[in-house]
Amino acid sequence: MSDRLRITGGAVYDPANGVDGDVRDVCVLDGRIVDALPTDAPRLDAHGMVVMPGGIDIHAHIAGSSVNHARRILSDERTADPTAAPALRDAVPRSGTGGTVPSTFTTGYRYAGLGYTTVFDAAVAPVSARDTHAQLDDTPIIDAGFFALMGNDAYLLQQVAAGERDRARDYTAWLLGATGAYAIKIVNPGGVELWKRNIRTVKSIDDTSGVPGATPRAIMETLADAAATLALPHPVHIHCNNLGLPGNVSTTLDSMRALSGRRAHFAHAQFHAYAGGNGKPWASGAKQLIAYINAHDEVSIDVGQVMLGHATTVTADGAVEYLLHASSGRRWVNVDVELETGCGIVPYEYRDAAAVAALQWVVGLELFLLSEDPWRVVLSTDHPNGGAFTSYPELIRLLMDRAYRDDRLKAVNQKLLAGSALADGLAREYTLREIAIITRAGPARQLGLANKGHLGAGADADITIYARDANIAAMFSTPRYVIKAGELVVEEGQLRRAPPSRRLYVRPPYDDAVMRDLSAWFERYATIALANYPVAPPRDAPVPVGAGA
Numbered sequence: 191m192s193d194r195l196r197i198t199g200g201a202v203y204d205p206a207n208g209v210d211g212d213v214r215d216v217c218v219l220d221g222r223i224v225d226a227l228p229t230d231a232p233r234l235d236a237h238g239m240v241v242m243p244g245g246i247d248i249h250a251h252i253a254g255s256s257v258n259h260a261r262r263i264l265s266d267e268r269t270a271d272p273t274a275a276p277a278l279r280d281a282v283p284r285s286g287t288g289g290t291v292p293s294t295f296t297t298g299y300r301y302a303g304l305g306y307t308t309v310f311d312a313a314v315a316p317v318s319a320r321d322t323h324a325q326l327d328d329t330p331i332i333d334a335g336f337f338a339l340m341g342n343d344a345y346l347l348q349q350v351a352a353g354e355r356d357r358a359r360d361y362t363a364w365l366l367g368a369t370g371a372y373a374i375k376i377v378n379p380g381g382v383e384l385w386k387r388n389i390r391t392v393k394s395i396d397d398t399s400g401v402p403g404a405t406p407r408a409i410m411e412t413l414a415d416a417a418a419t420l421a422l423p424h425p426v427h428i429h430c431n432n433l434g435l436p437g438n439v440s441t442t443l444d445s446m447r448a449l450s451g452r453r454a455h456f457a458h459a460q461f462h463a464y465a466g467g468n469g470k471p472w473a474s475g476a477k478q479l480i481a482y483i484n485a486h487d488e489v490s491i492d493v494g495q496v497m498l499g500h501a502t503t504v505t506a507d508g509a510v511e512y513l514l515h516a517s518s519g520r521r522w523v524n525v526d527v528e529l530e531t532g533c534g535i536v537p538y539e540y541r542d543a544a545a546v547a548a549l550q551w552v553v554g555l556e557l558f559l560l561s562e563d564p565w566r567v568v569l570s571t572d573h574p575n576g577g578a579f580t581s582y583p584e585l586i587r588l589l590m591d592r593a594y595r596d597d598r599l600k601a602v603n604q605k606l607l608a609g610s611a612l613a614d615g616l617a618r619e620y621t622l623r624e625i626a627i628i629t630r631a632g633p634a635r636q637l638g639l640a641n642k643g644h645l646g647a648g649a650d651a652d653i654t655i656y657a658r659d660a661n662i663a664a665m666f667s668t669p670r671y672v673i674k675a676g677e678l679v680v681e682e683g684q685l686r687r688a689p690p691s692r693r694l695y696v697r698p699p700y701d702d703a704v705m706r707d708l709s710a711w712f713e714r715y716a717t718i719a720l721a722n723y724p725v726a727p728p729r730d731a732p733v734p735v736g737a738g739a
Contacts, residue, residue: 193219193220193221193676194217194218194219194227194228194231194232195217195218195231195232195233195234195651195673195676195678196215196216196217196218196227196231196232196233196234197215197216197217197218197233197234197236197241197653197655198215198233198234198235198236198237199213199215199235199236199237199238199239200213200216200236200237200238200239200240200241200655201213201239201240201241202214202216202241202242202645203240203241203242203622203623203625203626204242204243204626204631204644204645204646205623205626205627205630205631205644206631206634206635206643206644206646207644207645207646209645210623211622211623216241216645216653217231218651218653218673218676219676220676221650221651221675221676221677222647222648222649222650222651222676223645223646223647223648223649223650223651224647225647234655234671234678236655236671238657238658239655239656239657239658239670240622240655240656240657240658240665241645241653241654241655242305242626242629242630242653242654242655242656243626243630243631243634243642243643243644243645243649243652243653243654244305244306244307244308244630244642244650244652244653244654244672244673244674245301245304245305245306245307245308245582245629245630245654246306246307246308246309246629246630246633246634246637246639246642246643247301247306247308247309247310247570247573247579247633248310248312248455248492248568248570248633248636248637249310249312249427249457249458249492249494249570249572249573250309250310250311250312250570250572250573250579251291251311251312251313251504251572251573251574251575252297252309252311252325252326252329252334252573253294253311253314253322253325253326253329253334253336254311254313254314254315254318254321254322254325254336255315255318255321255322255533256313256315256504256505256506256525256533256535257291257311257325257504258321258325259504259523259525259533259535260291260502260504260523260535260574261287261291261293263521263523263535263537264289264290264291264502264537267287267288267289267290267291267500267537268287268289268293270289271287271288271289272285272286272287272288273285273286273287273288273292273293273296273299276299276684276685276686276688277684277685277686278685278686278687278688279686279687280686280687280688280689281330281687281688281689283688284296286299288300288580289500289578290500290501290502290537290574290577290578291502291504291574291578292578294325294328294329295328295329295330295688297329297332298329298330298331298332298688298691299330299331299685299688300579300580301331301332301579302330302331302332302672302674302679302680302685302688303668303669303672303680303685304579304580304582304583304666304667304669305654305656305666305669305672305680306332306579307331307332307333307642307650307652307654307672307674308332308333308334308639308642308652308694309332309333309334310334310335310336310337310372310373310637310694311326311334311335311336311337312336312337312375312427312457312572313336313337313339313375313377313429313505313506314336314337314338314339314369314371314375315339315506315527315530315531315533316338316339316340316343316365316368316369316371316530317527317528317529317530317718317723318527319336319338319368319369319370319371319725320725322336323370323693323725323728326691326693327690329691330688330689330690330691331674331679331688331689331691332674332691333642333650333652333691333692333693333694334691334692334693334694335371335372335373335693335694335695336371336372337371337372337373337374337375337424337427338365338366338369338371338373338374338375339375339376339377339506339530339531340362340365340374340375340376340413341375341376341377341378341379341380341382341409341410341413341428341531342377342378342379342380342381342382342383342506342530342531342532343365343529343530343531344383344529344530344715345361345529345708345711346358346361346362346409346412346413347380347383347400347401347404347409348401348404349361349412350401350403350404350408350409350412351401351402351403351404351408352403353403355412355415355416356701357704357707358412358413358416359412359415359416359419359420359700360700360701360703360704361700361704361708362374362413362416362417362420363416363420363698363699363700364700364704364705364708366422366695366696366697366698367696367697367698367700367724368723368724368725369724369725370693370695370725370727370728371695371696372423372424372637372694372695372696372733373417373422373423373424373425373426373427373637373696374413374416374417374422374426374427375427375428375429376409376410376413376426376427376428376429377429377505377506377507377531378392378429378430378431378432378433378506378507378509378510379395379406379409379410379428379430379431380392380397380400380401380404380405380406380409380431381400381406381431381432381507381509382506382507382508382509382531382532383400383401383404384397384399384400384509385508385509385512385532386508386526386532387400390509390512391432391509392406392431392432392441394406394441394444395407395410395431395441395444395445395448406431406445407448410426410428410445410448410449410454411448411449411452413426414426414449414452414453414454415452417453418452418453420698420735420736421698421735421736422638422696422698422735423637423638423639423696423733423734423735424455424636424637424638425452425453425454425455425490425636426449426453426454426455427455427457428445428454428455428456428457429457429458429505429506429507430442430445430456430462431445432462433458433461433462433505433507433510434461434464434510434513434514435464435467436464436465436466436467436470436471436472436473437464437465437466437467437468437470438462438463438464438467438475439462439463439464439465439475439478439479441462442456442459442462442463442475442479443478443479443482446482446483446486446489449488450486450488451488452488453488454488454489454490455489455490455491455492455636456489456490456491457491457492457494457572458492458493458494458570458572458575458576459479459483459491459492459493459494459557460476460493460494460495460496460550460553460554460557460576461494461550461572461575461576462479463475463476463478463479463553463557464549464553465478471606472545472546472549472606473549473606473608473609473610474549474552474553474556474607474609474610474611474612475553476552476553476556476557476560476610476611477556477560477611479557480556480557480560480561480567483561483563483566483567484560484561484562484563487563487566489566490565490566490567490568490636491557491566491567491568492567492568492569492570492572492633493554493557493558493567493568493569493570494554494570494571494572494575494576495551495554495555495558495569495570495571495576495577495585496540496547496550496551496553496554496571496576496577497540497551497571497576497577497578497581497584497585498540498541498542498547498548498551498602499539499540499577499581500537500538500539500577500578501537501538501539501540501574501575501576501577501578502535502536502537502538502574502575503534503535503536503537503538503574503575504533504534504535504574504575505533505534505535505575506527506531506532506533506534507532507534508524508525508526508532508533508534509534510534511523511524511534511535511536512524512534514534514536514538515534515536518536518538520536520537520538521536521537522534522535522536523535523536528716528717529715529716540576540577542601542602542603543602543603544603545603545605545606546606547602547603548602548603548604548605548606548607549606549607549610550576551602552599552602552607552610552612552613553610554576555588555589555595555612555616556610556611556612556616558589558620558628559589559611559612559616559618560611560616564620564624564627564628564632565627565631565632565635566632566636567628567632568627568628568629568632568633568636569582569585569586569628569629571585582629582666583662583663583664583665583666583667584663586620586625586629586662586663586666587661587662587663587666589619589620589624589625590619590620590621590625590662591619591662592616592617592618592619599612599613630643630644631643631644638733639694639733650675651673651674651675651676652673652674652675653671653672653673654669654671654672654673655669655670655671655672655673656669656670657670668683669683670682670683674689675689675692677689692730693728693729693730694730694733695728695730695732695733696732696733696735697727697732697735698735698736708720
């Protein structure tokens with residue numbers, strides 16, 4: 191294929207550049223968007239179609255040791271959904287398996303088949319970074335990175351407890367560079383450490399029952415400040431305490447208030463937006479939570495929408511997985527990742543007839559539909575926790591088609607829906623511009639990816655072209671064309687090419703003085719030598735950090 195391409199006649203949705211359905215050409219040269227090309231450049235006719243930047247998934251679980259554990263225990267899914275090798279023209283095609291946690295190659299193929307070109311794994315134990323890079327190397331087409339788990343790291347907690355915030359920052363910078371990670375991830379701050387001590391709940395963000403001085407509040411503040419001081423492209427990425435428990439919206443709001451004035455991204459907010467508890471029935475806390483988010487520009491979220499059907503819960507939050515296993519009776523995995531974090535996995539099904547599942551489905555939609563700023567409320571299902579990424583077209587239809595949404599609402603269990611905004615009738619329907627924001631431009635902005643999520647000159651030529659269809663889910667399920675870094679990977683709805691992906695990571699500077707103390711820590715407590723801990727630098731250049739990035 192030529193390194194030049196002019197896409198003509200399509201309705202372009204490029205919110206980052208103020209383009210809202212205008213019919214215009216998009217020009218590609220050497221993998222980048224350019225303003226113009228000579229008239230003899232090859233053309234791709236997109237008349238009557240919709241042109242958007244490639245999709246970006248800010249929060250998914252597609253690699254790492256936890257994902258491989260999930261693949262191992264989902265033998266029934268693998269048997270039920272074998273995937274044939276696609277008819278590729280440029281690479282050895284690979285067969286695989288699908289289900290809620292697809293195999294590596296199938297993950298890349300299916301994301302690209304939906305028009306997604308960039309994906310982040312949101313929770314990787316640093317000690318398993320080498321395995322994660324190996325899995326991402328086997329996940330073609332999509333540019334990818336991961337967030338390193340730090341909210342229960344034993345060395346980090348000791349620094350927080352001692353008030354050694356500068357050393358904590360330098361450790362954070364070293365750990366990001368040593369593992370080839372992109373951002374700081376906090377899961378249940380301090381709570382996973384408590385779970386290891388058989389303390390199963392966190393009473394508040396000022397809970398002192400763990401490492402003295404290392405309260406959830408202190409952990410979040412320390413790491414949020416580290417991300418800001420290091421000028422990382424993405425702020426600290428937080429999975430709050432008490433995920434999935436009734437009444438947890440108060441904990442989530444306390445966490446947001448604790449970081450007031452600091453940039454912070456709160457993950458899968460749907461799972462943290464429940465009212466009730468203390469003897470009261472479960473209820474939606476979405477209105478409370480989104481009211482705070484609407485009023486505070488420093489806060490962003492991904493929703494973590496629950497999709498009714500099969501899912502697989504995969505999280506570092508081992509206590510949550512114990513509760514799910516105990517309540518569902520399903521098989522499970524629970525792992526203590528020494529010194530760093532934990533891990534739990536439970537296959538799950540969100541059923542229409544289940545009252546709590548119906549409430550979760552409603553809460554997620556309320557967060558979307560009550561949001562006043564789609565740039566800060568972006569689309570995710572916390573794949574595969576709320577549902578597989580392959581359900582994104584169905585989610586987009588729920589947001590764009592009120593009649594369809596109302597019909598689906600009538601079919602779910604109504605027991606816990608009294609007083610919910612959705613049950614009371616939310617008329618809003620997302621536009622194509624808003625869909626382009628929550629799936630492209632918004633995630634790019636929150637991730638600090640200046641060359642992605644838009645179609646302006648200099649951007650990566652990651653482009654998706656959809657044929658219009660009255661059925662929105664059908665339209666977003668099968669793009670007519672997908673272009674990755676200027677290369678046509680999907681043609682007429684068929685995957686034809688599978689180029690290698692690019693790794694997205696940072697390598698921030700730090701004060702070497704931290705290494706003396708860290709070396710002593712590894713010598714005393716770790717089962718791996720410090721010299722063997724860092725991974726080989728990825729083949730791609732790191733994403734710049736710092737004020738001038």
